[in-house]
Amino acid sequence: MALIHIKDVVKTYDMGAELVHALSGVSLDIEENEYVAIMGPSGSGKSTLMNVVGCLDTPTSGLYEFGGQNVGELDDNELAEIRNRKIGFVFQTFNLLPRSTALHNVELPLIYAGISASARREKAEEALVSVGLADRMTHKPNELSGGQRQRVAVARALVNNPSIILADEPTGNLDSKTGIEIMQLLVDLHQKGNTIILVTHEEDIAAHAHRVIRLFDGKVASDEVIENPITYAERT
Amino acid sequence: MQIGESIATAWHMLRGNKLRSFLTLLSIAIGVFSIISVMTSLGVLQNSIEGGLSALGANTFQVQKYPNNQGGGPGWRMRMRNRRDLTYAQGLAVLERTRGARHIGLESWKFGMEVRWKNMVTDPNIAVAGETPGGLPTNQWEIDRGRPIMQSDLDLTRKVVVLGYDLARILFPPSYNPVGETVVLAGVRYRVIGTLKSQGGLFGNQDRYFIIPITTFFERFGKNRSIHIMVQAASRENFADVQDNVIGILRAVRDVPPGEENDFAIFSNDSVIRQFNETTSMVRIGTVAIAGVALLAAGIGIMNIMLVSVTERTREIGVRKAVGATRGSIVSQFLSEAVVISLLGGLIGIALGLIAGNALAVALDIAPVIELGWIIGGISACCFIGVAFGTYPAWKASNLDPIDALRYE
Ligand SMILES: Nc1ncnc2c1ncn2[C@@H]1O[C@H](COP(=O)(O)OP(=O)(O)OP(=O)(O)O)[C@@H](O)[C@H]1O
Numbered sequence: 093m094a095l096i097h098i099k100d101v102v103k104t105y106d107m108g109a110e111l112v113h114a115l116s117g118v119s120l121d122i123e124e125n126e127y128v129a130i131m132g133p134s135g136s137g138k139s140t141l142m143n144v145v146g147c148l149d150t151p152t153s154g155l156y157e158f159g160g161q162n163v164g165e166l167d168d169n170e171l172a173e174i175r176n177r178k179i180g181f182v183f184q185t186f187n188l189l190p191r192s193t194a195l196h197n198v199e200l201p202l203i204y205a206g207i208s209a210s211a212r213r214e215k216a217e218e219a220l221v222s223v224g225l226a227d228r229m230t231h232k233p234n235e236l237s238g239g240q241r242q243r244v245a246v247a248r249a250l251v252n253n254p255s256i257i258l259a260d261e262p263t264g265n266l267d268s269k270t271g272i273e274i275m276q277l278l279v280d281l282h283q284k285g286n287t288i289i290l291v292t293h294e295e296d297i298a299a300h301a302h303r304v305i306r307l308f309d310g311k312v313a314s315d316e317v318i319e320n321p322i323t324y325a326e327r328t
Numbered sequence: 329m330q331i332g333e334s335i336a337t338a339w340h341m342l343r344g345n346k347l348r349s350f351l352t353l354l355s356i357a358i359g360v361f362s363i364i365s366v367m368t369s370l371g372v373l374q375n376s377i378e379g380g381l382s383a384l385g386a387n388t389f390q391v392q393k394y395p396n397n398q399g400g401g402p403g404w405r406m407r408m409r410n411r412r413d414l415t416y417a418q419g420l421a422v423l424e425r426t427r428g429a430r431h432i433g434l435e436s437w438k439f440g441m442e443v444r445w446k447n448m449v450t451d452p453n454i455a456v457a458g459e460t461p462g463g464l465p466t467n468q469w470e471i472d473r474g475r476p477i478m479q480s481d482l483d484l485t486r487k488v489v490v491l492g493y494d495l496a497r498i499l500f501p502p503s504y505n506p507v508g509e510t511v512v513l514a515g516v517r518y519r520v521i522g523t524l525k526s527q528g529g530l531f532g533n534q535d536r537y538f539i540i541p542i543t544t545f546f547e548r549f550g551k552n553r554s555i556h557i558m559v560q561a562a563s564r565e566n567f568a569d570v571q572d573n574v575i576g577i578l579r580a581v582r583d584v585p586p587g588e589e590n591d592f593a594i595f596s597n598d599s600v601i602r603q604f605n606e607t608t609s610m611v612r613i614g615t616v617a618i619a620g621v622a623l624l625a626a627g628i629g630i631m632n633i634m635l636v637s638v639t640e641r642t643r644e645i646g647v648r649k650a651v652g653a654t655r656g657s658i659v660s661q662f663l664s665e666a667v668v669i670s671l672l673g674g675l676i677g678i679a680l681g682l683i684a685g686n687a688l689a690v691a692l693d694i695a696p697v698i699e700l701g702w703i704i705g706g707i708s709a710c711c712f713i714g715v716a717f718g719t720y721p722a723w724k725a726s727n728l729d730p731i732d733a734l735r736y737e
């Protein structure tokens with residue numbers, strides 16, 4: 093059984109004058125420990141799809157099953173729990189709490205998981221160390237560089253040990269060198285057994301993935317498996 | 329589990345908007361301050377009345393012709409005018425027949441007199457008290473030098489006097505022992521047999537007493553006057569019994585028919601305090617009403633800053649929801665922020681109210697008062713306000729759609 097099962101998912105925005113079809117019938121299955129890149133031109137529905145997969149947004153119609161559960165039938169608290177424990181989301185715009193330290197930002201999912209303060213601190217520190225920010229824990233987002241902020245976001249996404257990491261253009265705002273650093277983190281996570289879904293515009297970033305899904309006008313245009321994905325080690 | 333988180337975010341919010349926070353805290357603090365300061369001052373006043381204002385000591389009550397306070401009701405004035413005097417003979421009956429009393433004093437007063445010693449003359453503001461021996465302890469008058477009034481002074485109608493502390497200070501040089509001197513009151517010479525210790529008290533110089541045997545007093549100023557009877561019960565336990573005993577004796581000697589009201593007045597410290605509480609209850613009610621309005625306004629202020637805060641922090645709410653915050657945890661976060669703010673304001677109000685209320689205690693030189701009941705009430709009111717006025721903003725925050733909130737610019 094697929095970890096993610098999406099069937100005929102439609103997302104329509106009613107703009108009054110016209111209907112915007114962000115997704116017009118998307119179907120796909122993603123297995124555990126896959127590394128999938130989603131590509132496509134701007135406005136093709138990539139972010140919309142990621143939000144649906146991340147249980148942040150609900151489709152207008154169609155079926156979405158996560159780990160065998162029909163997400164459309166879950167109530168608010170069950171959705172919150174999936175977002176908290178199963179999914180780690182890395183946003184294109186970081187979405188960190190501006191007035192909180194890196195440490196506190198990373199602790200946030202653990203707070204809502206009900207983990208004790210000391211265990212929470214330990215795990216958050218561990219996650220920040222793993223993204224190479226051991227010396228930036230008490231910095232606030234505006235005291236960090238863009239790449240460091242994105243690494244905090246990655247640390248937050250992985251701190252609760254979710255089964256799936258969703259990254260929506262995690263390198264979009266970064267120069268290529270810091271972009272590569274972030275990609276290394278994702279490759280490492282994949283090697284540890286996580287499922288990774290990554291949105292990107294850049295072919296060489298997508299080349300890290302094992303599978304590339306291309307969207308066009310809210311539909312899946314192609315879905316191909318890459319035989320020899322680039323690993324971080326090869327690039328350096 | 330998320331209380332620490334909520335307090336931290338509340339603190340961030342307060343610091344982030346200093347002026348807005350200040351105004352909100354101020355409005356809460358004013359409401360709580362007014363309650364605490366007024367209630368504390370009333371508590372201080374009550375203590376000072378218990379402690380010093382009333383001359384009556386512990387377990388002591390006083391009987392006199394008229395009540396202390398002005399009464400009311402139909403025919404009150406008329407009933408009072410027709411009252412018979414409380415006579416010395418009736419007082420003596422009480423003195424002889426009452427059981428269980430430690431001291432019983434009979435006294436009669438004349439105010440506004442002049443006293444002279446050699447060339448020294450006082451202002452005409454001296455209070456002359458004719459007393460029986462029991463009148464000194466029941467008035468809590470303690471002898472400083474010399475001796476008190478004794479039964480033999482009464483029996484022999486001696487012209488002897490015990491001087492109040494302030495009167496002795498006015499007439500005689502400092503550290504001069506007046507015992508044995510002769511002073512003149514209304515053209516009659518009295519030998520000083522003793523002086524009293526200072527009593528102090530709320531209104532300062534109140535010890536200008538000229539205390540003489542009650543028989544001498546009657547001889548000088550006439551016998552047809554109403555007296556006071558002062559009774560100190562042996563203990564708190566038999567206070568009520570002694571009071572009933574005295575009432576029974578007086579009704580008998582004054583021929584009050586059964587079923588009719590007493591035609592004399594009785595009061596004690598308890599009744600003085602009860603009377604104080606009655607007269608101040610309007611102040612209390614008024615204060616609570618005004619503070620209630622202030623706190624209502626403060627609550628609306630809290631709701632306002634919470635609503636602004638929810639709007640300003642829409643993205644933050646989106647982030648929290650995206651990483652797994654449930655509706656419940658968002659509600660409890662914003663509710664506890666509202667409660668933290670109102671509690672903080674309340675604590676400031678309580679602190680300032682205690683200081684302001686106890687300024688009176690400092691002025692009166694008595695122990696400060698902490699009105700625990702009102703403090704707990706104030707804290708509860710603040711919690712209630714935080715919850716009552718924080719609920720709608722918190723509900724609004726929790727209802728935000730995560731993706732809309734994240735997109736909010
Ligand atoms: N909240 C919204 N209201 C109306 N239309 C929307 C909304 N969100 C997205 N859309 C529309 O849906 C379509 C898909 O948007 P989406 O954000 O998924 O694109 P994308 O593939 O992520 O693009 P990009 O690469 O630029 O991020 C776009 O045409 C967009 O205008």
Ligand SMILES: [Mg+2]
Pocket residue numbers: 138139140
């Ligand atoms: Mg996008």
